[in-house]
Amino acid sequence: MTQAGIQPENRPVRGPSIPRLTVNMVKTAIQLTESLAAQALLLAVERVENVPWEALANYKGRLLLVTSQHSEEFDHKREDLHIFDVAHASLSRSDRANLGLLLAASSGLLTEKNSVVCVTGPDGRRLDSINVTKPEVHFRAMLSEKNRRGADVVRPAVMLRVLTLAIEIAAEGREAHPIGALFVIGDSRQVLRHSQQLVLNPFHGYARQLRNVLDPSLAETMKEFALIDGAFIIQGDGTVLSAGTYLTPKSASGSVAHGLGARHQTAAAISAHTQAMAITVSQSTGTVTVFRNGSSVLSLERSGRTKW
Numbered sequence: 405m406t407q408a409g410i411q412p413e414n415r416p417v418r419g420p421s422i423p424r425l426t427v428n429m430v431k432t433a434i435q436l437t438e439s440l441a442a443q444a445l446l447l448a449v450e451r452v453e454n455v456p457w458e459a460l461a462n463y464k465g466r467l468l469l470v471t472s473q474h475s476e477e478f479d480h481k482r483e484d485l486h487i488f489d490v491a492h493a494s495l496s497r498s499d500r501a502n503l504g505l506l507l508a509a510s511s512g513l514l515t516e517k518n519s520v521v522c523v524t525g526p527d528g529r530r531l532d533s534i535n536v537t538k539p540e541v542h543f544r545a546m547l548s549e550k551n552r553r554g555a556d557v558v559r560p561a562v563m564l565r566v567l568t569l570a571i572e573i574a575a576e577g578r579e580a581h582p583i584g585a586l587f588v589i590g591d592s593r594q595v596l597r598h599s600q601q602l603v604l605n606p607f608h609g610y611a612r613q614l615r616n617v618l619d620p621s622l623a624e625t626m627k628e629f630a631l632i633d634g635a636f637i638i639q640g641d642g643t644v645l646s647a648g649t650y651l652t653p654k655s656a657s658g659s660v661a662h663g664l665g666a667r668h669q670t671a672a673a674i675s676a677h678t679q680a681m682a683i684t685v686s687q688s689t690g691t692v693t694v695f696r697n698g699s700s701v702l703s704l705e706r707s708g709r710t711k712w
């Protein structure tokens with residue numbers, strides 16, 4: 405088992421009773437996983453105690469658990485079990501499953517070729533829907549390191565860190581008000597050619613190691629600076645170059661849904677004209693969207709559980 409490095413024990417985890425529907429869904433999902441020769445079965449549960457372990461007893465394939473609450477006492481032994489804590493209560497369970505897929509893909513656990521069978525449901529203990537997805541569709545553009553030679557490539561850890569920040573900004577807002585944000589990551593030399601500073605750059609003059617998004621202590625600063633109009637420009641290794649930057653790419657050649665405003669159009673356009681990835685937080689809807697090559701490649705919607 406990976407993630408928390410929890411050591412095995414061949415007995416079912418004691419926990420709350422599991423709804424019969426959940427047990428049947430998991431059994432059906434196992435059959436589907438085997439008949440499709442899918443590369444993994446993913447269960448999106450609140451806690452590991454909500455997993456119907458007995459139904460999984462004969463399943464020998466790769467099992468991905470996407471949990472939303474960390475379980476300290478979990479000690480289940482199982483080969484090829486990987487747990488991802490996606491503790492973003494503001495996201496729906498299916499969006500948490502999507503994020504879990506992305507984490508699994510960025511850890512090298514999923515290939516692009518084969519399907520993954522995902523079991524999700526409404527919040528709570530019930531699992532009531534199964535879908536089959538190919539990581540390729542979601543993630544090739546996000547995790548690809550095969551960018552143009554010489555471009556400043558986005559490290560998966562940096563992308564995941566900024567995505568987490570964006571989800572937190574969407575959920576928390578600032579001073580009890582929703583706020584938006586725009587992060588442009590990678591290919592920064594080209595991005596800077598299409599930009600101008602709206603205000604004095606608050607990151608100017610700081611040592612590189614003090615302004616890397618991978619440093620958790622930078623999170624609050626980033627959230628505070630998200631209040632400034634404009635975008636963050638971030639290098640592929642996580643170094644923040646600027647905030648409050650106005651981007652001036654030509655209009656997007658990619659596909660952006662109608663009705664989106666300037667922030668999202670700009671994100672699409674900069675990702676079309678450079679090798680950068682753009683991540684937006686919509687102030688009006690709380691949706692977090694990832695753009696690459698001019699198009700939206702991932703969209704995570706805020707659920708109703710926020711302060712406004």
Ligand SMILES: Nc1ncnc2c1ncn2[C@@H]1O[C@H](COP(=O)(O)OP(=O)(O)OP(=O)(O)O)[C@@H](O)[C@H]1O
Pocket residue numbers: 584585586632633634635649650651652664665666667668669670685686687688689
């Ligand atoms: N070209 C740009 N470069 C950088 N930031 C921009 C640009 N255009 C817009 N923004 C930022 O996006 C903010 C919101 O703009 P707007 O409401 O038109 O976008 P939107 O796509 O509808 O976003 P939201 O869903 O957050 O309202 C602006 O106040 C500004 O901070």
